[in-house]
Amino acid sequence: MGANTPGECFEQYPAWIILASNLVSLGIYAIGAYILYQIGTAWMALYLLCALILEIRLLKKSCTNCYYYGKPCAFGKGRLASLLFKKGKPEKFSNAPASWAEILPDLMVSLIPLLAGIALLIAKFDFLLLLLVLLLFALSSAGNGFIRGSLACRHCRQRELGCPAEKLFNKKK
Secondary structure, three states: OOOOOOOOOOOOHHHHHHHHHHHHHHHHHHHHHHHHHHHHHHHHHHHHHHHHHHHHHHHOOOOHHOOOOOOOOOOOHHHHHHHHHHOOOHHHHOOOOOOOHHHHHHHHHHHHHHHOOOHHHHHHHOOHHHHHHHHHHHHHHHHHHHHHHHHHHHHHHHHHHHHHHHHHHHHOO
């Protein structure tokens, strides 16, 4: 099913890793939606629509070209992509641009609700909102860092074949 030793690549990720990574992502989306709901339903709806568009973009542009297309990757998206889109070209994944501009929209999923939450806290302090802003920050930084650093990327076959994120985050000095 998968590798057993740290650093060894998984052919198929275990269900518990897929669950953990999706819980972090869904937690970020849910907290972000709740924070933006405090500003208005339309802001929440726009946020969720943008998050959905980003997920579809990822499935269509990256997952279709990934080694894990049709297989359970760390996020379960390889299998999902195969149900929605036809297989792409693996060399497109390996040669995709690696820049902060490319990942900026994904960063905004956390940054916009964080900034909105801080603004709301300044306008009127609310203990629940403070807890949610802190939780969103923790999930977006340490949570994502743990998922990607210890569970996902560490065991990824595509990383070995060529990954734009690997090139961006792990530049040799």
